[in-house]
Amino acid sequence: MATIIEITEPKALEVKDFEFTYAKADAPSIKKLSMPIARHNITALIGPSGCGKTTLLRSFNRIHDLYPGNKYEGEIIFKDRNILTSKEDLIKLRIQIGMIFQKPTAFPMSIFDNVAYGMRLQGIKNKTELQGRVEKALQDAAIWGEVKDRLKHDANGLSGGQQQRLCIARAIAVEPEVLLFDEPTSALDPISTGGIEELIVELRERVSIIIVTHNMQQAARVSDYTGFMYLGELIELGRTEEIFVTPRERLTEEYITGKFG
Amino acid sequence: MTHTQKRILINDIVMALSTLSAIIGISFLLWILGILVTNGLEALSTTIFTAEGAPPGNGEGGLKHALIGQLILVSYAALFGVPLGILAGTYLSEYGLKSKMAETIRDISDIMMSAPSIVIGAFVYAIVVAPMGHFSGWAGSIALAIIMIPIILRTTDDMLQLVPSTLREAAFALGAPKYKVIIQVVYRGAKAGILTGVLLGVARVAGETAPLLFTSFNDNFLNTNMNEPMASLTVTIYNYATSPYEDWQQLGWAAAFILSMFILTLNIIGRLFLLKRKGR
Numbered sequence: 076m077a078t079i080i081e082i083t084e085p086k087a088l089e090v091k092d093f094e095f096t097y098a099k100a101d102a103p104s105i106k107k108l109s110m111p112i113a114r115h116n117i118t119a120l121i122g123p124s125g126c127g128k129t130t131l132l133r134s135f136n137r138i139h140d141l142y143p144g145n146k147y148e149g150e151i152i153f154k155d156r157n158i159l160t161s162k163e164d165l166i167k168l169r170i171q172i173g174m175i176f177q178k179p180t181a182f183p184m185s186i187f188d189n190v191a192y193g194m195r196l197q198g199i200k201n202k203t204e205l206q207g208r209v210e211k212a213l214q215d216a217a218i219w220g221e222v223k224d225r226l227k228h229d230a231n232g233l234s235g236g237q238q239q240r241l242c243i244a245r246a247i248a249v250e251p252e253v254l255l256f257d258e259p260t261s262a263l264d265p266i267s268t269g270g271i272e273e274l275i276v277e278l279r280e281r282v283s284i285i286i287v288t289h290n291m292q293q294a295a296r297v298s299d300y301t302g303f304m305y306l307g308e309l310i311e312l313g314r315t316e317e318i319f320v321t322p323r324e325r326l327t328e329e330y331i332t333g334k335f336g
Numbered sequence: 337m338t339h340t341q342k343r344i345l346i347n348d349i350v351m352a353l354s355t356l357s358a359i360i361g362i363s364f365l366l367w368i369l370g371i372l373v374t375n376g377l378e379a380l381s382t383t384i385f386t387a388e389g390a391p392p393g394n395g396e397g398g399l400k401h402a403l404i405g406q407l408i409l410v411s412y413a414a415l416f417g418v419p420l421g422i423l424a425g426t427y428l429s430e431y432g433l434k435s436k437m438a439e440t441i442r443d444i445s446d447i448m449m450s451a452p453s454i455v456i457g458a459f460v461y462a463i464v465v466a467p468m469g470h471f472s473g474w475a476g477s478i479a480l481a482i483i484m485i486p487i488i489l490r491t492t493d494d495m496l497q498l499v500p501s502t503l504r505e506a507a508f509a510l511g512a513p514k515y516k517v518i519i520q521v522v523y524r525g526a527k528a529g530i531l532t533g534v535l536l537g538v539a540r541v542a543g544e545t546a547p548l549l550f551t552s553f554n555d556n557f558l559n560t561n562m563n564e565p566m567a568s569l570t571v572t573i574y575n576y577a578t579s580p581y582e583d584w585q586q587l588g589w590a591a592a593f594i595l596s597m598f599i600l601t602l603n604i605i606g607r608l609f610l611l612k613r614k615g616r
Contacts, residue, residue, distance in 0.1 A: 136509055138505055138508060138509060141504070141505065141508060166511045166512075166513060167511070168511075169508065169509055169510065169511040170510070170511035173509060173510070174505075174509035176502050176505065176506055176509075177502075178500075178502055180500075180502050180503050180505070182503065182506070182507065182520075182521050182524070182525075183521070183524045183525045183527075184524060192507075192512075192520075193511065196510060196511055196512050196516065242506070245510065246509075246510070249511070
């Protein structure tokens, strides 16, 4: 019943009959959801609060596993394998599929150490290599100019927008294939939001991006594909301009025209 | 009297009463400190730090044995108590979470925190002193460590839980294994709070007398052998202050002064850390 358009590009991820049930919940929060995620594109997930979009996003790197009792069913295919099996190496998976959170999550350490964190986890100790890659990541995250003279300073001294870009630098420094953005600008002012949005669009060249947002204009501005979710189901997935101009499902139209939500 | 006048009057009365109570409370504290400082400073002299216990009457006695004994007892107690307390607090916050096991440990440690310290002393007497057949420094340190553990455990647990869970998630999302998340991110975020807990825990046991009375007991001379009874400032205060000899009483004042200043300093440092953490 969901309207899902064919995606001709190669797929970064493919969700098949996915169900997710939180610990101690009676009913699944996501029901029999299937959707493709196009490679090197930006897919936005929109929908009213509680529709399951963040729950779906957090399944792609299995961050739900940090809390006991949550249950996955169905498949999420990434690089020809189902990542929902118990034998999946979560550490490797999370290096390949990075995540940016709603609130900036700068670690209580220096700016340099923040960006180097993921690389050090992978055992990179060579100072020159670390320095080079930290600088490149900060440049790619469009924050190098602001922090290059204070790399040794505590990252918590940065503004919210700067911290969020630092987190993006930290995530791209390990060269992931997919980046998950969980409402990355909801805690930021409009100017910082604009900066992050530009950054996300630029990153598309190198990574596949999935972004959850409450802000429909944001989805329209940055994404190539938009998926509309409602009550744990995917109602419609299409090219963003089509979703916002000529949605095929009545529910989608009602949501984007503000009739509910 | 109008409604407003009545309200203002009641407000004034309540304010006057609460201010008065605060003043009374603080005056007692200042009074205690004042007497301690005047008597303590008067009793202080260089021989106090160089001489050991001496018979009453000749005024040659010092506190060297008690100062060093106290330091050794508290250091060993911290050596056992701090790692155990921090690790147990880590278990509660990072692994046990809200499980039955974790909640039970929290409850028990709360009860232990309010247990009379003399009961802990009696317990250590039964399990260490009695089997060994004599008092010892080890027994004293163990008793102090047991008192210290629940304090450090609870502050560690509380402080770790204050670290936002998104910070942990962010570290996991970069592919960090759990132990690295805890050591490199969570501990760092809670560093000041944990340190405060440790300092307050050490300060608390440094002032304990009852658990030492029948564990490390006392020694009038310098002893650094943990297998032997060992002097401490607190037991020395107890013995000297209750003695009929003037010069011993003076030594008791000096000991009380030194100990209080030590504990006060630890407390102030601990609170400064906490302030710094909140200020950020």
